[in-house]
Each structure stands twice: as C-alpha cells, then as structure tokens.
Amino acid sequence: MKALRRRFVRATAEIAEGARIAVSALVGARLRSFLTTLGIVIGVMTVIAIVAIIQGLDRSFQAQMANLGAHTLYANKWKWFTGSDGWWEMRNRKNFGIAELRAVEEESTLATAVAPMAGQRALVSRLDREIENVQVIGTSPRYLDTNGGTVAQGRFLSDPDVELSRNTAVIGADVAQRLFEGMRPEEAIGRKVLVRGVPFTVVGTMARRGRMLGMDLDVNVLVPYTTLLRDLGSRRSMTIAVATEPGKMEALEDELTGILRRVRRVPPEKKDDFALNRQDQVLRLYGQLTGALYGVAVGVGLITLVVGGIGIMNIMLVSVTERTREIGVRRALGARRRTILLQFLVESSVVAALGGAVGTFLGLGVAQIVAAVTPLAAAVTPSAVALGLGFSAGVGLLFGSWPAWRAARLDPVEALRYE
Amino acid sequence: MADPLIEIRDLARHYVVGGEIVRALDGVSFAIGRGEWVAIVGQSGSGKSTLMNLVGCLDTPTSGSYRLAGADVQGLPDDALADLRNREIGFVFQTFQLLPRASAVANVELPLVYRGIPRRERRARAESALGAVGLANRMHHRPNELSGGQRQRVAIARALVGEPSLLLADEPTGNLDSTTGEEIIGLFEDLHRRGHTILLVTHEPRLAARCPRAIRLSDGRVVGDGPGADVAALGTGRTARA
Numbered sequence: 001m002k003a004l005r006r007r008f009v010r011a012t013a014e015i016a017e018g019a020r021i022a023v024s025a026l027v028g029a030r031l032r033s034f035l036t037t038l039g040i041v042i043g044v045m046t047v048i049a050i051v052a053i054i055q056g057l058d059r060s061f062q063a064q065m066a067n068l069g070a071h072t073l074y075a076n077k078w079k080w081f082t083g084s085d086g087w088w089e090m091r092n093r094k095n096f097g098i099a100e101l102r103a104v105e106e107e108s109t110l111a112t113a114v115a116p117m118a119g120q121r122a123l124v125s126r127l128d129r130e131i132e133n134v135q136v137i138g139t140s141p142r143y144l145d146t147n148g149g150t151v152a153q154g155r156f157l158s159d160p161d162v163e164l165s166r167n168t169a170v171i172g173a174d175v176a177q178r179l180f181e182g183m184r185p186e187e188a189i190g191r192k193v194l195v196r197g198v199p200f201t202v203v204g205t206m207a208r209r210g211r212m213l214g215m216d217l218d219v220n221v222l223v224p225y226t227t228l229l230r231d232l233g234s235r236r237s238m239t240i241a242v243a244t245e246p247g248k249m250e251a252l253e254d255e256l257t258g259i260l261r262r263v264r265r266v267p268p269e270k271k272d273d274f275a276l277n278r279q280d281q282v283l284r285l286y287g288q289l290t291g292a293l294y295g296v297a298v299g300v301g302l303i304t305l306v307v308g309g310i311g312i313m314n315i316m317l318v319s320v321t322e323r324t325r326e327i328g329v330r331r332a333l334g335a336r337r338r339t340i341l342l343q344f345l346v347e348s349s350v351v352a353a354l355g356g357a358v359g360t361f362l363g364l365g366v367a368q369i370v371a372a373v374t375p376l377a378a379a380v381t382p383s384a385v386a387l388g389l390g391f392s393a394g395v396g397l398l399f400g401s402w403p404a405w406r407a408a409r410l411d412p413v414e415a416l417r418y419e
Numbered sequence: 420m421a422d423p424l425i426e427i428r429d430l431a432r433h434y435v436v437g438g439e440i441v442r443a444l445d446g447v448s449f450a451i452g453r454g455e456w457v458a459i460v461g462q463s464g465s466g467k468s469t470l471m472n473l474v475g476c477l478d479t480p481t482s483g484s485y486r487l488a489g490a491d492v493q494g495l496p497d498d499a500l501a502d503l504r505n506r507e508i509g510f511v512f513q514t515f516q517l518l519p520r521a522s523a524v525a526n527v528e529l530p531l532v533y534r535g536i537p538r539r540e541r542r543a544r545a546e547s548a549l550g551a552v553g554l555a556n557r558m559h560h561r562p563n564e565l566s567g568g569q570r571q572r573v574a575i576a577r578a579l580v581g582e583p584s585l586l587l588a589d590e591p592t593g594n595l596d597s598t599t600g601e602e603i604i605g606l607f608e609d610l611h612r613r614g615h616t617i618l619l620v621t622h623e624p625r626l627a628a629r630c631p632r633a634i635r636l637s638d639g640r641v642v643g644d645g646p647g648a649d650v651a652a653l654g655t656g657r658t659a660r661a
C-alpha cells in the first residue's frame with residue numbers, strides 16, 4: 001500500500017515536473033516555440049474549422065429536417081439530384097398539372113395530405129420596397145401538413161381562398177421583415193403587396209425557418225395555386241406533395257405510381273414518365289457532401305499534423321542535446337531511464353497540446369468568420385475541442401517518442417561529461 | 420574493518436578506443452568504513468574519474484567486485500542502479516550541475532522526487548537541508564542568481580537531502596576561488612565530524628593532505644593508501660601502507 005502510494009506520488013511528481021519544464025521552455029524560447037508548434041497550430045486550426053462548419057451544417061440541417069415533412073413524397077416529372085443525365089428526356093415529359101393533382105387527391109387511400117406546389121421566381125414589392133427573385137409558391141391549405149412550417153401572424157391560406165382564387169398571400173419571414181420594416185409584425189396583415197405587379201392581400205406571415213444547404217427558406221410567398229395559375233400563369237410543371245404516416249412510404253410509392261401511370265396514360269411496356277422524390281434523397285446528397293468535406297479535412301489535417309509532428313521531433317531532439325548534462329544529473333540523482341523517457345514525452349505532448357489549444361481557438365474563430373460571411377453555419381461543440389487537444393497531444397506523444405527514447409538511452413557518465 | 424561501507428576488490432574498467440584496450444582502472448582494491456573521510460588523489464588520467472563513476476554506480480566494471488552497504492553492485496539492472504544512487508549516494512560535482520531553470524529549493528528536492536516522497540515532506544526536507552548549509556535566505560533563487568560558493572552549497576544540500584550513506588565529491592573546489600574553496604572544505608570537515616562518510620576525488624595534494632585518509636592512484640592502480648598528509652606528500656611509485 002505504501003509502496004503503491006510512493007509510486008503514485010513519484011509518477012505524478014514526474015509528470016508535473018515534465019509539464020513545468022515544458023512550459024518554462026516554451027516561455028524561455030518564445031519564437032522557437034512559436035515556429036515549432038506552427039505546424040500543429042495550422043493543422044488543428046484547419047480540422048477544427050471544417051469540423052465546426054460541418055457540425056453547424058448538421059445542426060441547422062437536422063432542425064430543418066424536423067420541420068420539413070419527413071414522410072412526404074414529391075411527385076413531379078423531374079427527378080431530384082440527377083445531375084445532367086436524362087435532363088433532356090425529363091424536360092420533354094408532359095408537365096404535371098391539375099389532372100394529376102385531382103387524381104391523387106381523389107384516389108390515394110394512404111395519403112394523409114396532398115398539396116400542389118406550383119412555383120416561379122418573381123419580383124415582390126410594396127410601395128418603394130422591392131425584393132427580387134422571391135420564390136412564389138402556388139399551393140393549398142394542405143401545404144402545412146406536407147411541408148411543415150408554422151404561421152407566425154394572421155392565418156394560413158384557406159379552402160375558400162383556393163376555391164374562389166382569391167388574391168391572398170402568406171409571406172415568408174424575410175419577405176415580411178423587408179417589406180414591412182419598421183412596423184410591428186401584426187401590422188403586415190391586411191396590407192397589399194405586388195407580386196410581379198399583381199396585387200395580393202397579406203393574410204398571414206410564416207415563422208422563420210432558417211436555411212438548408214445554403215437555400216433560404218424564408219424568402220418566399222405562398223398564394224392559392226388557383227390564383228397563381230390564373231393571374232401569374234405558369235408553364236412549369238407542378239409538384240404534388242403527398243404526406244403519409246411513418247412506415248408507409250413504400251406502399252404510398254406503389255399506390256402513387258399506379259395512379260400517376262393511369263392518369264398520364266403511360267403504356268404498360270414503358271417506364272414511368274415521372275419521379276417520386278423523397279426527403280431522404282436530400283439526406284443522401286447531404287451525406288455525400290459532408291463526407292467529402294470530412295475526407296478533405298482529415299487529409300489536410302493529417303498532412304499538416306505530420307509536418308507539425310516533424311517540427312516537434314526536431315525541437316525535441318535539440319532540447320535533448322541541449323540538456324544532455326541535465327539528463328546526466330537527473331540520472332545521477334536517481335532518475336530511471338523510464339523517468340527520463342516520461343519527462344520528455346510529457347514535454348513534447350504538452351508543447352503539442354498547447355499548439356493544439358491555440359489551433360482550436362483559431363479554428364473556431366475561422367469557423368465563426370466563415371459562418372458570418374457565407375450561408376454556412378458553425379457550431380462549437382466540446383467534442384471538437386477535445387478532438388483538437390487530444391489529436392495534437394497524440395502527435396506530440398508520437399513524434400516525441402524517438403527523441404525521448406534517445407534521452408533515456410544516454411549513458412549517465414557521458415551525459416555528465418557533455419559540454 | 421568489520422562492516423565496511425565500500426568494499427572493492429580487483430576492480431577493473433577497460434575501454435576499447437580505436438581498437439586498442441585502454442586500462443583506465445586495472446585491479447584496484449580497498450575498503451572504506453562508515454564515517455571515514457577519504458580522498459582519492461592522482462594526476463589526470465590516473466583513473467580517479469573512472470573509479471568515481473564506478474563507486475557512484477554510474478558505470479559498471481569490466482571485472483572485479485564492488486559491495487556498497489553490504490550489497491553486491493555488479494550485475495544489477497539499470498533501474499536498480501538508479502535506485503541505489505538515489506538512496507545511498509549524494510553527488511557533489513566540480514561544475515555544481517544544478518538545473519539552471521529551477522530554484523535552489525527545487526534543485527534540492529529533486530532526489531526526493533525520484534524517491535516518491537510527497538510534496539509537502541519534500542519541501543520541508545529540502546528547506547532544512549538548505550538551512551543546514553547556510554542558505555535559508557536563498558531558497559527561491561535560481562542558480563544564476565547565486566555565487567559559485569552558494570551554488571556548491573546548494574549542490575551539497577541536494578547531495579545530503581536524501582540522507583545517503585556516502586557523499587561522493589568530485590573536485591568540489593575546482594571551480595571556486597581559494598577563499599570560497601576553503602569554506603566548502605570547512606563544510607566537509609563539519610559533515611565529517613557529524614558522522615558522514617565522504618569520498619573526495621581531487622588532483623590537489625594540498626586538499627588530500629587535509630583528509631584523515633587518502634588513496635593515491637596512478638595508471639589505474641593504487642600506489643598509496645594511508646593518512647592524508649603522508650599520501651599527499653608521496654611521489655608516485657611507493658606505497659605508504661603495504
């Protein structure tokens with residue numbers, strides 16, 4: 001018991017001693033320490049910045065996914081995220097329109113909500129204020145069930161709005177803020193806005209939804225699809241959003257395929273001339289994107305950490321040579337080989353971890369700057385900080401082990417005599 | 420001597436330098452009892468540094484036997500030698516060999532760190548050791564803030580703090596002026612009176628003459644062993660005590 005306690009006291013004293021020496025060496029040779037740890041600092045900074053941005057994206061993305069109807073199919077002639085393959089073929093397909101919408105509304109048994117989404121980009125204005133390139137979506141009251149979102153002020157579109165093709169509009173949070181700047185939020189209700197010159201009465205505003213993959217979900221105007229088709233015209237193909245209960249996506253897919261093939265008169269031998277898109281395609285794309293980013297981050301990080309590690313090794317070799325006599329003295333006073341080994345390992349990992357701390361700090365700063373000037377988000381998580389510190393200390397340990405081993409192998413007699 | 424602290428028999432240390440065997444120490448035998456103060460004297464190249472390294476357990480002999488405090492030293496593994504140095508030997512070097520970045524008291528604590536003594540006890544013992552060499556008011560000075568004599572006092576405090584059975588001093592006055600050197604020798608005399616066993620390695624016959632006993636080495640062999648004054652006065656080639 002007493003021997004164990006002695007061992008513990010001895011080990012902790014040696015580690016504390018190593019850390020103290022490392023810090024005093026750092027303070028004693030600031031420029032050299034700075035240059036030594038620069039590689040580590042840059043490596044950790046890069047990794048931390050990228051990780052913080054990816055985690056930030058993850059967070060805002062997950063918040064979005066919670067809002068968006070996760071159990072919704074989006075039927076249209078376009079397939080999402082196909083790149084350029086089949087573009088021409090899809091372009092030449094027959095547009096989705098009212099016929100498809102009616103058929104799905106009437107025949108689908110699995111659908112819990114069906115909403116049309118006829119979209120176009122348009123200039124929206126009020127008095128002297130204008131916003132260009134606003135997403136104008138013609139839809140129905142079911143939109144809230146298929147696409148999510150909540151009304152902040154006033155009401156959402158109603159069935160009579162759609163049936164009577166009223167010029168009513170529900171506006172996104174950013175549109176409300178910019179067109180009605182300086183007013184209380186509820187004062188927007190009942191006022192007129194112009195969508196491509198056509199007057200609409202604002203009946204409601206949407207709560208802020210944020211951004212997803214850099215797309216702003218708050219710069220939009222929702223109007224009855226009947227009004228959109230009548231007043232603004234649309235030669236674009238309509239999307240039909242169909243929501244179902246969890247676990248019934250596959251069944252819904254089969255059902256919709258049947259309904260749509262029939263209503264679009266697709267001969268049995270031909271392939272579908274439409275696509276049923278799902279949110280998890282976004283997820284998959286997102287996974288590929290962040291996976292690639294992670295890969296780049298890890299690659300860059302590893303290369304710079306190796307460079308940083310070589311810097312650490314270099315400085316530790318210098319440190320061992322400079323302190324040869326000190327090593328001799330310590331050995332004469334009773335330090336074992338492994339005590340010397342431990343001392344230098346502690347020193348190299350403390351030096352590296354300090355570099356890692358600086359790098360973590362800078363990396364989080366870079367992530368915040370990136371988040372501020374680009375549509376990307378950033379998050380500071382304890383795991384990222386722990387990763388930065390842990391990784392750099394590990395590099396210090398790895399690249400410090402050879403110099404430390406050399407120090408431990410020194411012959412005490414030679415070391416004491418070293419000039 | 421019934422129970423000698425140091426018992427050395429036919430001790431030899433040969434080096435191979437450029438294909439040739441150098442017999443730095445070539446069959447040395449002597450014993451030193453507890454409480455003795457013995458000088459090892461000889462010209463440079465006589466083998467006294469080699470002998471000191473062997474006695475200090477820093478080096479291992481080519482042949483012969485060495486018993487320290489009743490235990491065989493030869494054949495011990497490296498860790499055991501380190502522990503032996505820590506427990507049984509207090510080193511005092513010509514160039515002081517203090518750690519430059521550590522305070523006096525931190526330097527003195529070092530042997531106790533390697534022995535696993537808890538921090539508080541370590542500090543108390545180091546402070547009292549510094550007090551014993553007259554440096555109670557210099558505890559937190561760094562070596563470069565101390566004079567040569569003060570540095571050597573710190574080194575002596577460091578050698579004594581672990582209460583070793585042997586104080587091994589290698590030319591302790593070699594880097595000091597004569598007045599300061601005299602003070603340090605006075606300190607050794609004092610330690611000897613208080614019962615410490617001291618082995619002092621020097622090339623100065625004048626210093627050896629002040630020790631109760633001296634052993635003279637020449638070409639790796641003992642050529643004189645007897646009262647300090649006699650051996651110091653000795654030329655090479657004759658023995659005082661056959």
